[in-house]
Amino acid sequence: MDWIEFESMNVGRYYFTLTTLGDKILAAGGYTPQGITATVEVFDGSSWKLQNYELTSPRHSHCSVPISESQVMLLGGYSNDNLSLVEVYSIEEGFIAELPSMPTARRGLACSMFNGEIWTAGGDNFGYQDVVEVLTPGFTNTWRSGPKLTKRRVYLTMEVLDNNLVVFGGDGGVDSLEKLEGEDWMEEPLQYGHKQHASVSILCN
Missing domain, CATH: 2.40.128 (Lipocalin)
Structure with missing residues (x-):
């Protein structure tokens, strides 16, 4: 590589x-x-x-x-x-x-397509956010609230890994990731701190 x-x-x-x-x-x-x-x-x-x-x-x-x-x-x-x-x-x-606009205006948020829906998490709106909001695209194009993050994070990233939704780092949680398991986010440590970073999902053999 x-x-x-x-x-x-x-x-x-x-x-x-x-x-x-x-x-x-x-x-x-x-x-x-x-x-x-x-x-x-x-x-x-x-x-x-x-x-x-x-x-x-x-x-x-x-x-x-x-x-x-x-x-x-x-x-x-x-x-x-x-x-x-x-x-x-x-x-x-x-x-x-x-x-339709997101219910919560924010910058420095993360987003991804997951199970046919648009998931957004974290961000900054006069304070770090733990909010998760989900758009169901199609005829209705409606937003709903998702499970809140365990930490308030801004300038984080989000990826789908092995069919799991995961958020990484960001100010407020630089040393950890969170994985969505059912209706709860489970926090795990990262080896290094990451904020204002980028992430890319890649195939591994």
């Missing part, structure tokens, strides 16, 4: 989202030296290209969930205030639809 350097992005940014869609990677929003950006760029395997569309508003510290090989859902974040916004974008066409 070696690192290979590729061409840099067109816009230097942090607190943005990076989402794999099919054979491409989409970078959206974030914070730049010039301020919060609404720009979007796509990596095609060899180079980055700025898209001819932007997000409906500048934002950073949001989260993203791929919902197909060409569409991504962006949730929450921060613009002039914490956002509860939920939007769907096409990698080629840009904005498609706005879905």
